[in-house]
Amino acid sequence: MKYIVVLGDGMADWKCDEIDGKTPLEFANTPNMDRIAERGRCGMLKTVSQGFDPGSDVANLGVLGYRAEECYTGRGPLEAxxxxxxxxxxxxxxxxxxxxxxxxxxxxxxxxxxxxxxxxxxxxxxxxxxxxxxxxxxxxxxxxxxxxxxxxxxxxxxxxxxxxxxxxxxxxxxxxxxxxxxxxxxxxxxxxxxxxxxxxxxxxxxxxxxxxxxxxxKKPVLENFREKYGVTAGMISAVDLLNGIAVCAGMKTIKVPGATGYLDTDYKAKADYAVKALKDGLDFVYMHVEAPDEAGHLGSLKEKVLAIERLDGVIGEILDAFEGEDLKIAVLPDHPTPIALKTHTADPIPFAIMGPGIEPDNCQVYSEAEAAAYGGYGQLNAKDFLRTFFGN
Ligand SMILES: [Zn+2]
Incomplete structure (x- = not known):
């Protein structure tokens, strides 16, 4: 079994008047994320520990199962x-x-x-x-x-x-x-x-x-990822703090040419490298894309929808690359970055997981409202997310 988490930074949002009260995830054309939600199982995830600012560092540590209360010292040391x-x-x-x-x-x-x-x-x-x-x-x-x-x-x-x-x-x-x-x-x-x-x-x-x-x-101490979950793991991200988390957790950092951490990032290259890393022997890849968050900080609905649609396109490529093989895939953001607010919130985020052995729920599309209303996992705490994903 191969495992991949596709993380669209900050892509959850609020309802926007300009698009008939839909969220960017609801408005964007996302057939592949929707396929994961429809054939898989959704839920809501509380990624940010109580009392912490909803930064990408704390939120991604949360998604990876590391509790900020125990290990977070700041963003600076992770990037260092x-x-x-x-x-x-x-x-x-x-x-x-x-x-x-x-x-x-x-x-x-x-x-x-x-x-x-x-x-x-x-x-x-x-x-x-x-x-x-x-x-x-x-x-x-x-x-x-x-x-x-x-x-x-x-x-x-x-x-x-x-x-x-x-x-x-x-x-x-x-x-x-x-x-x-x-x-x-x-x-x-x-x-x-x-x-x-x-x-x-x-x-x-x-x-x-x-x-x-x-x-x-100061430099944080994280439990080794492989010892924690029993899988070999790689990180794909253009952002230093994500790679810093990976280094501290003993994950392989996979450098991708053309990954910029901004709106112009090379989505396809990221997906190609993720697929290659998995086919070459890694069990798990965490593929982080920063662009939706940057669009959120700019307050640009158009760029956010575009970033989500581009991410969806490469999810399609990943699914195609593993056609007929055992792949478990999850899609989620780390936190919402509402374009109306231009910064992060600590609200729970929607996630979808598809793969062998996952019982579908009643979600038809991948969205905040659908995952909250019909998600078969209900609401999880961050520390339980990857355990649920890996089934251990
Ligand atoms: Zn983030």
Missing amino acids: VSMGIDLKPADLAYRCNLVNVTDGVMNDFSAGHISSAEGALLFKELNEKLPARARGYPGVSYRNLLVIGDGKGATTKPPHDITGEKIAEYVPKGGDEDILAECVAISREVFKDSPVNKKRIAEGKTPATQIWPWSGG
């Missing part, structure tokens, strides 16, 4: 591990966005989706000026890292949650607040005169005016 940074036990790793703050307001949490190459140049300039305890590490696009030696942690705010708001009241507080404030102030000075930003401004693009450190923590 994924980037191959050797975190010492006393190191505090913060996620560190390149952002655009204009007139004291968080204008863009991604600095115009700045390129990785430009980000790397900005961090090179920044590292020459940072204090000895601090070091920046460029990652993918606006998603970078700041590591503080002998760090204490701090209360921070995700920049995508304060778009359009004054930043003053959301700066890091407690613990590392002084050194973080110092690093941010240095970044403002360095970036102001950087050739990278001058070029971006000349090209009409949004400049990165400063760094924004958030969600810091």
Whole structure:
């Protein structure tokens, strides 16, 4: 038996007036997800532990069966591990966005989706000026890292949650607040005169005016995935934090060329690599696609529907590739990212599982309402999801 979880980040949503009160999942043309719901069994899943922010890190840890209460230290360290940074036990790793703050307001949490190459140049300039305890590490696009030696942690705010708001009241507080404030102030000075930003401004693009450190923590300890579930496992994701979870859990990280973590990601390449990894011997692949969440953050109904339909298309390819073979497949998001809200909620999400031995329920299509009303699994807690999926 082969197993695959297809996770469309943030694809659950609320009903939208513009599409006759349907959700994007209900409105989008998704014959393959619907086939999984119709021939398989649906349910609702509470992915976010009580008292935690509904970040993709906590939610995906939940889907994988790891309880945030026991293992979550922050987003920063997961991404650091994924980037191959050797975190010492006393190191505090913060996620560190390149952002655009204009007139004291968080204008863009991604600095115009700045390129990785430009980000790397900005961090090179920044590292020459940072204090000895601090070091920046460029990652993918606006998603970078700041590591503080002998760090204490701090209360921070995700920049995508304060778009359009004054930043003053959301700066890091407690613990590392002084050194973080110092690093941010240095970044403002360095970036102001950087050739990278001058070029971006000349090209009409949004400049990165400063760094924004958030969600810091020490390296987490996760139970080995294979020992937990008895299967060999791989992760396909363009997003560092998902790959970091995979590294900490002892899953294989499968790099896919063309996977961008954005709307333009190569869906087909992801599916091809997932199929190949399974055919080459892995038991389980977790295929994560970030695009629906990004569309949600943009508040773009059109892009969200498109992302869902593209994901559905490659689910069709995966199903075709295993025609006549034993495959168990699940489709779900990690959390809703309602386009009306432009950020995540902690509400339970709909899931569908199809495969040998799964008794169909009365769900005809894959949607929030159908899974809630007719889902044969009822509502599950995250820690039970993969046990249910694997049947162990
Ligand atoms: Zn997410």
